[in-house]
Amino acid sequence: MAAYRLRADEQGRTHLEPLDLFAWPFENGPGDFKGVGGAVMGDASRVMLMRFESGAHPGLHRAVPCFGVLVEGELVVQDSSGGEVVLHPGDAIRVETTGRGGWRLGNRGEGYALLALSQMPPKSVTPAD
Numbered sequence: 588m589a590a591y592r593l594r595a596d597e598q599g600r601t602h603l604e605p606l607d608l609f610a611w612p613f614e615n616g617p618g619d620f621k622g623v624g625g626a627v628m629g630d631a632s633r634v635m636l637m638r639f640e641s642g643a644h645p646g647l648h649r650a651v652p653c654f655g656v657l658v659e660g661e662l663v664v665q666d667s668s669g670g671e672v673v674l675h676p677g678d679a680i681r682v683e684t685t686g687r688g689g690w691r692l693g694n695r696g697e698g699y700a701l702l703a704l705s706q707m708p709p710k711s712v713t714p715a716d
Contacts, residue, residue, distance in 0.1 A: 608636060608658070608701060639700040644693035652707045653682045660700025663693040674702075681707065 590606040639662060657674040664680060665671040667690065674680065694700045
């Protein structure tokens with residue numbers, strides 16, 4: 588998978604350059620989160636890249652709704668009733684929980700999985716089926 592950075596210099600000229608997503612300073616959490624790293628990309632509270640090591644399977648919560656797109660690898664999403672879906676690169680999920688607990692993300696694969704998360708406003712309208 589390729590990633591790029593588009594930036595402007597002091598004169599306003601734009602430049603494209605390769606971007607190594609694994610070079611970001613991922614912070615690892617305690618306990619179940621030891622296999623999960625997060626890096627803020629762009630606006631400090633709006634976009635985050637999460638790296639799940641093989642075997643990572645923490646319980647998660649979000650204080651605000653978010654939208655996630657799997658960038659690389661494979662992640663299993665489990666709900667509190669035991670239902671699950673497997674996300675593959677390009678798959679997306681909108682998380683509409685606003686409290687603690689109730690769902691898990693897990694990496695059953697051999698390598699890393701990368702999930703890009705963006706905070707979203709609370710659900711106000713559901714598209715028609």
